[in-house]
Amino acid sequence: MIEILTEYVEALVYHKPKSGNQESGDAYFIHTGEDYFLFAIADGLGSGPIARQSAEIIPDVLAEYHHESLDELLNRCNEYMIQKRGAAVAIVKVDVKDKTIHYSCVGNVRFYIWQNEEKMIYPLPVMGYLSGRPLKLNTQKYTYYPGDRFILHSDGIALRSPTSLLKNACCTFEVYENVVSKTNADDDATFITGDLLR
16 A cells, blocks of 8 residues: 555555566556646556556656646657557546646546535546557546545456445545455556545
């Protein structure tokens, strides 16, 4: 378990390879700054070292260019996928000054927000994966409220009732424990869950 705690967010990260594999085909990235923070998950196609080669490109690009828009970031990541296996990628950027969440995803990385203690937001991703071919992107923007809770996860995590999971947990750690207890060892599994504090 990896913990991130700032005045704006408390988050926990789970990252584990498929049973029997030494390397995960998933990768994740988190940046925390004064005005915004950004987190992302990349799920390389397949598993093991070949999938890892595609996934690990994403944290490297985001570490250098996290200040750019999500469309710019995904297009940069996509350029590096030429002659690679490819990856599903989701990026979430939280602007703490504007109180907004920007989300963009290509592929089957899922994102849920339990918002204002009353509704679930589940933005739909763009189907496909980063492969070096031209992209059609769909960045979405939401207002957030202190206390909103989220989870971003690769397809190695199967959530049967994300609304119940986020709504009924007392804290970030309880969400984390509940998801870990249901994790399937037959796939690489990565998730980031957290609460927006202010």
